[in-house]
Amino acid sequence: MKKAYPFASSFLDRHGKRRWRFRRKGYSTHYFKAPHGTKEFEREYAACLEADPVRAGVDRTRPGSVSDVIARYYSDNAFQDLRDSTKIVYRGVLERFRAAFGDDPIKRFDADRIARLMNAMRHKPxxxxxxxxxxxxxxxIARRSKIVPAGFDPVKDTRAPKVAESEGFHPWSESELKAFEEKHPLGTKPRLAFALLLYGAQRSGDVRFLTHRSIEDGRIRLRQSKTNTAVDVPVVEPLARALEAGPLGAVTLIETKHRDPFTEKGFYNLMKRACIAAGLPHCSPHGLRKSAARRCREAGCSDEQGMAITGHKTVKEYRHYAGSADTAAHATVAMNMVMANQAKKLATEQSQALEKEEI
Structure with missing residues (x-):
């Protein structure tokens, strides 16, 4: 059965080549670059579904306004060359900014005004x-288009509020992993997603678009969407059992009831509801990748071995995820050394006191 993609349709271009486009009322038209049905096609399609609607009247912008410059940025290579997932994030930020200041001349945003904006957002660093x-x-863009003077760069004289250090998403403990598996048995969609996240050690954004072709010869092979890192991970026995039990989608391994790939929000909600049902409301799908990295450290894997599984590019990033499995052991050794040194000092002092008494 041919897979359906709502709002996507095919057509023959002027060269007689069949192409696909996404057309939805109130949204921008998108012409697909990837071949129909491929993993890359699925990513483009999901990005179209998650895109913000086009704001009415955007074509009637005032020259030199914030809206004018945002429109120029959208058509510039600096934006067009971004990954689709990044475009979605950036559009969200800029469209909120446009809604508040779209008709204001861009040149009115001097360093003082931008600094005040940053101060007003201290709660969201x-x-x-x-x-x-x-x-x-x-x-x-504004300088290049001569909307503002060549040397006008107010942003460099400002700074964003400092981000407080955070441990990030909660890494699941072994007892929490066991509790989830007990609540959601093999053959359920949450358990399949859980196994792919934990034993595949990949991000939710990549797990959502894993296809049957991503798993061949007992290995998961993919190129991570966030970093473009290629990973080649073996399918271990618990994951093999989960894949065998299913339920598997027609194209992507995990699909909605409408046989479509999950959106980012939809996948998160699927797993969050499953966590709550298992009595783990503080857990999230993002933390399973941390648990996979932690297991690597606890097993004595080198940084390079662990990074080959998770796909992290730097040791610092990997260790932030994996944590330190031997912290307690190091602390025990260190404290024993401290107490031994204290005992040695005390014995020396007592010996010196005895020597003085004999004199």
Whole structure:
């Protein structure tokens, strides 16, 4: 049965070649670059479904306004060359900024005004940093288009609020992993997703688009969407059992009831509901990748071996995920050394005191 993609249709271009496009009322038209039915096609399709609708009246923008510069940025290579997932994030930030300041002239955003924006977003430091980064891009476009003077770069005289250090998503403990498996047996969709996340050690964004062709000869082979890192991970026995039990989708391994790939939000909600049902409301699918990395460290894998599984590019990133499995052992050894040194010092002091008494 041919897989259906709502809002996507095929047509013959002027060269007689069959192509596909996404057309949905109120949304931008997208022409697919990847062949129909491939993993890359699925990614483009999911990005189209998650895109924000086109704001009414965007074509009637004032020259030199924030909306004008944002429109120029969308058509620039700096935006067009981004990954589809990054485009979705950036569009969300810029469209919210456009909704608030779209008709304002871009030149009115001097360093003082941008600094005040950053101060107003102190409670959302990550969002503030992303907005500041995109404002820098907008001013590059504005300078190039001669909307603002060549030397006008107010962003460099500002800074985003400091991001507090965080441990990030909660890594699942062994007891929490066991509790989830007991609640969701083999043959259920949450258990299949759980096994792919834990034993595949990949991000949710990659697991959502794993196809049957991604798993061949007992290995998971993919190129990570976030970092473009190629990974080649063996299918271990618990994952093999989960794949055999299913339920598997027609194209992607995990599909919705409508036989479509899960959106980012839909997949998160699937797993979050499953976590709550298992009595683990503090757990999330993101933490399973940390648990996989932790298991690598506890097993004595080298950084290079662990990174070959998770796909992290740097040792620092990998260790942040994997943690330190031998911290307790190091602490025990260190404290024993401290106490031994204290005992040695005490024995020396007592010996010196005895020597003085004999004199």
């Amino acid at each position: 990550h969002a503030a940093a992303r907005l500041r980064k995109l404002l820098a891009q907008l001013f590059i």
